[in-house]
Amino acid sequence: MGSTLITGIAELTTIDAESRVLADAALVIEGDRIAWLGPAASAPVADQHIDVGGRAMLPGWVDSHTHLVFAGDRSAEFEARMAGKPYAAGGIGVTTEATRRADDDTLTRLVRARVADAVAGGTTFLETKTGYGLDTEEETRHARLAAAADVDAVTFLGAHLVPEGLDAEDYVDTVCGPMLQAVRPYVQWADVFCETGAFGEAQSRRVLTACAEAGLGLRVHGNQLGEGPGVRLAVELGAASVDHVNHLTEDDVAALAGTWAGWDRGTSTGTAGTVATCLPACDLSTRQPLAPARRLLDAGVEIALASNCNPGTSYTTSMSFTVGTAVLQMHLSLAEALRAATYGGALAMRAQDEVGSVEVGKRADLHVLDAPAAIHLAYRPGMPLTHAVWRQGVRAL
Ligand SMILES: N=CN[C@@H](CCC(=O)O)C(=O)O
Ligand SMILES: [Zn+2]
Known part of the structure; x- marks a missing residue:
């Protein structure tokens, strides 16, 4: 079970309890879970590294x-x-x-x-x-x-x-x-x-x-x-x-x-x-x-x-x-x-302990937009903005 470090996240909308939106963030997936997230500058090493190139990430x-x-x-x-x-x-x-x-x-x-x-x-x-x-x-x-x-x-x-x-x-x-x-x-x-x-x-x-x-x-x-x-x-x-x-x-x-x-x-x-x-x-x-x-x-x-x-x-x-x-x-x-x-x-779905936010320990269900910020979803309605998807830690797109 390898780990994957994702960098180049221009904006990370976590939907956590503090509704944190992190700029210039990184995240680590291990198996089907989120193992770490935080500032790109302090990201740990991982088996694999993917740079999403300055795009926005949010929960799937x-x-x-x-x-x-x-x-x-x-x-x-x-x-x-x-x-x-x-x-x-x-x-x-x-x-x-x-x-x-x-x-x-x-x-x-x-x-x-x-x-x-x-x-x-x-x-x-x-x-x-x-x-x-x-x-x-x-x-x-x-x-x-x-x-x-x-x-x-x-x-x-x-x-x-x-x-x-x-x-x-x-x-x-x-x-x-x-x-x-x-x-x-x-x-x-x-x-x-x-x-x-x-x-x-x-x-x-x-x-x-x-x-x-x-x-x-x-x-x-x-x-x-x-x-x-x-x-x-x-x-x-x-x-x-x-x-x-x-x-x-x-x-x-x-x-x-x-x-x-x-x-x-x-x-x-x-x-x-x-x-x-x-x-x-x-x-x-x-x-x-x-x-x-x-x-x-x-x-x-x-x-x-x-x-x-x-x-x-x-x-x-x-x-x-x-x-x-x-x-x-x-x-x-x-x-x-x-x-x-x-x-x-x-x-x-009474599944809030498993999914619905980007937090350590939750399912690695992630959505990367082909845009620097999530507001593009409404600003550019109807555009195909999905760039990458991880579902249960597996790259699905
Ligand atoms: N409203 C009831 N059921 C579906 C529609 C079903 C249908 O018209 O085929 C709904 O959620 O809208
Ligand atoms: Zn229905």
């Missing part, structure tokens, strides 16, 4: 919300939306049909290509979900293929849509019973689309409670298309994250803030609450109001930024686009957006 992106197991695309639906047709959950069924027709090899190839794209854009930790299977056999197949792909966490989203022709309560029985039992070996998390047109409050509570009893961590798709019970339920059940959060009442924001009462944001210690995960690429594609990230942060809520890559509402794995948009459109400072897309995502 933590993408805590994706749906990568799918076939087909819905570009016609997107085009109609751009012409004024509103987004509705029903499109999920179109992707379910296309995905059922794809065999294991095809689906695996598609998932792996999407993961490779994400990593090539600086993402080093990825969650992905089932949810385009919608029967026990297909959901289990998707969970199994996802678990065998190069992702860090898999979420069971059998409660994504009630399949056409089925009674909602009967379907919830299936999700909570045989489906959950079959997918359980492949997943760590459970999610539910709690929204008009998908699952109501009582149905969502039933799914999440059964999944928690089976030992899964909880996440919720909530408050995407209108105000509703999603946030309330996520807080009540202690979910790690509630995602979308476009339509929030004052009570929703206060409830989320309340979950962070035992958390010290300055030192990043204490008991983590429910992260509000904002998905700006999805908001643009569905023409929803952008999630109120500024308001949530000001209220004391920890937020995450994620891509929500899926064929219906956000066909991109670009976290750099997500961060640029958060700065340009959601009124986050660069530091806030970078933290949300790294440490915030890690909190949403």
Whole structure:
């Protein structure tokens, strides 16, 4: 297990407890961990030396919300939306049909290509979900293929849509019973689309409670298309994250803030609450109001930024686009957006002790930009700024 010294880091954004940004820095990787970081002038020797030539380094992106197991695309639906047709959950069924027709090899190839794209854009930790299977056999197949792909966490989203022709309560029985039992070996998390047109409050509570009893961590798709019970339920059940959060009442924001009462944001210690995960690429594609990230942060809520890559509402794995948009459109400072897309995502995955910041002992998940400073992510939106990536200490780009 050799060590690698990286020098030529013009700006190192650590996202550590003091939010340190180091100029003219160096860093040592040993195995899959960060072994040392500090001023280039006092860098130790190592087995291998790489000079990144005066570029910015930051933690790899933590993408805590994706749906990568799918076939087909819905570009016609997107085009109609751009012409004024509103987004509705029903499109999920179109992707379910296309995905059922794809065999294991095809689906695996598609998932792996999407993961490779994400990593090539600086993402080093990825969650992905089932949810385009919608029967026990297909959901289990998707969970199994996802678990065998190069992702860090898999979420069971059998409660994504009630399949056409089925009674909602009967379907919830299936999700909570045989489906959950079959997918359980492949997943760590459970999610539910709690929204008009998908699952109501009582149905969502039933799914999440059964999944928690089976030992899964909880996440919720909530408050995407209108105000509703999603946030309330996520807080009540202690979910790690509630995602979308476009339509929030004052009570929703206060409830989320309340979950962070035992958390010290300055030192990043204490008991983590429910992260509000904002998905700006999805908001643009569905023409929803952008999630109120500024308001949530000001209220004391920890937020995450994620891509929500899926064929219906956000066909991109670009976290750099997500961060640029958060700065340009959601009124986050660069530091806030970078933290949300790294440490915030890690909190949403309860993986903050492992990933989400550049600190000694953490996973060597590093992203080097072809720019001297990270502000270029918003200053030069859409430019291919990823220069190098290390994922778990291995050079991935
Ligand atoms: N909102 C629910 N699920 C996905 C979209 C699913 C689809 O339309 O295919 C999302 O997170 O946006
Ligand atoms: Zn989603």
